Amino acid sequence: MNTQDVTILRRLLASEAPLDMPTLADETGLTPEVVNERLHSLAQCGFHFSNEASGVELDALPASLVPEAIAALLPDDCLLGQSIQVLKETGSTNDYVTRLGQGNAPHGTVVFALAQTGGRGRLGRRWHSPAGDGLWFSILLRPDSPIAHWPRLALAAGLGIARAAERLVARPVSTKWPNDVLIDRRKLAGILLESRAQGASGFVVLGVGINVNAESFPEEIAEIATSLKLASGCTFQMNRVAADLLAGLDDAIKLCMNDFHELLAQCSQRDALIGHPIEIHSGPETIEGHAMRLGPHGGIVLRSADGSEQEILHGEATLRKPFP
Numbered sequence: 001m002n003t004q005d006v007t008i009l010r011r012l013l014a015s016e017a018p019l020d021m022p023t024l025a026d027e028t029g030l031t032p033e034v035v036n037e038r039l040h041s042l043a044q045c046g047f048h049f050s051n052e053a054s055g056v057e058l059d060a061l062p063a064s065l066v067p068e069a070i071a072a073l074l075p076d077d078c079l080l081g082q083s084i085q086v087l088k089e090t091g092s093t094n095d096y097v098t099r100l101g102q103g104n105a106p107h108g109t110v111v112f113a114l115a116q117t118g119g120r121g122r123l124g125r126r127w128h129s130p131a132g133d134g135l136w137f138s139i140l141l142r143p144d145s146p147i148a149h150w151p152r153l154a155l156a157a158g159l160g161i162a163r164a165a166e167r168l169v170a171r172p173v174s175t176k177w178p179n180d181v182l183i184d185r186r187k188l189a190g191i192l193l194e195s196r197a198q199g200a201s202g203f204v205v206l207g208v209g210i211n212v213n214a215e216s217f218p219e220e221i222a223e224i225a226t227s228l229k230l231a232s233g234c235t236f237q238m239n240r241v242a243a244d245l246l247a248g249l250d251d252a253i254k255l256c257m258n259d260f261h262e263l264l265a266q267c268s269q270r271d272a273l274i275g276h277p278i279e280i281h282s283g284p285e286t287i288e289g290h291a292m293r294l295g296p297h298g299g300i301v302l303r304s305a306d307g308s309e310q311e312i313l314h315g316e317a318t319l320r321k322p323f324p
């Protein structure tokens with residue numbers, strides 16, 4: 001990621017009027033020659049600038065993902081995305097980021113792939129990840145919190161994505177424990193949280209797949225999937241969606257670390273299962289009960305017929321009756 005490009009783009013994005021070259025150079029701490037050279041290089045990556053007598057203006061972002069565009073759109077205090085890579089294709093971004101985690105890559109490193117050839121979902125499922133209409137990415141997290149608290153990050157991720165998506169489509173977005181984000185009860189996004197606990201150098205890989213501009217899906221998921229575009233009728237700028245999701249995830253992860261009770265309350269309020277009779281398939285077992293709330297270990301608290309409550313930590317949950 002070129003940090004000079006990010007600095008120039010941030011300054012142009014923050015300006016409502018064209019910026020003359022001396023001001024742009026002065027405010028970015030670069031020489032006019034370097035600014036000119038960087039604007040040229042950015043234009044070759046798909047950025048559109050107008051460069052009139054009145055100054056330089058950023059007219060449009062590239063249609064495809066570019067690390068510098070995403071970074072320039074992030075809030076200043078965002079801890080995620082200090083390092084961003086965009087790969088044309090990889091097997092699975094979770095596997096790629098796991099390899100980075102085994103090295104020295106810092107907390108908040110993000111890797112997007114335009115396409116994944118072996119995208120993985122939960123429970124060993126395949127995750128359909130073609131090039132074009134979705135965002136497939138993984139984030140490296142090095143939490144300070146005890147390992148027992150790491151599963152909480154899956155709840156934070158669901159909340160962060162749901163809140164960001166809700167702002168984009170201006171419609172309610174819900175979560176479904178443990179890892180789905182839904183609009184109109186159809187799956188918009190999935191989360192795959194994987195961790196490597198190795199003493200002080202342990203890490204978490206948070207993988208996210210979200211359908212953005214998709215208008216149709218393969219037959220096997222056509223009835224259960226949706227996209228931001230299908231939910232709103234709008235076509236989205238991929239770099240903006242990527243930055244909004246990272247900012248939403250960053251906020252929710254901070255909330256998870258600083259006020260887990262508040263995170264649980266917000267997640268419980270948004271979860272499509274809470275308040276309904278459900279069954280959870282966990283290995284060979286099926287557990288039935290009334291979904292009460294999300295629990296302190298990132299599980300779902302079920303009340304059984306005898307009134308006892310237990311927090312279930314893993315499994316695939318389904319409603320026992322269809323949604324009313």
Ligand code: BTN
Nearest residue numbers: 092119120121122190191207209
């Ligand atoms: C699920 O709902 O089952 C989780 C889906 C997670 C998919 C994402 S796409 C980016 C990252 N890389 C993967 O191989 N999987 C996750």
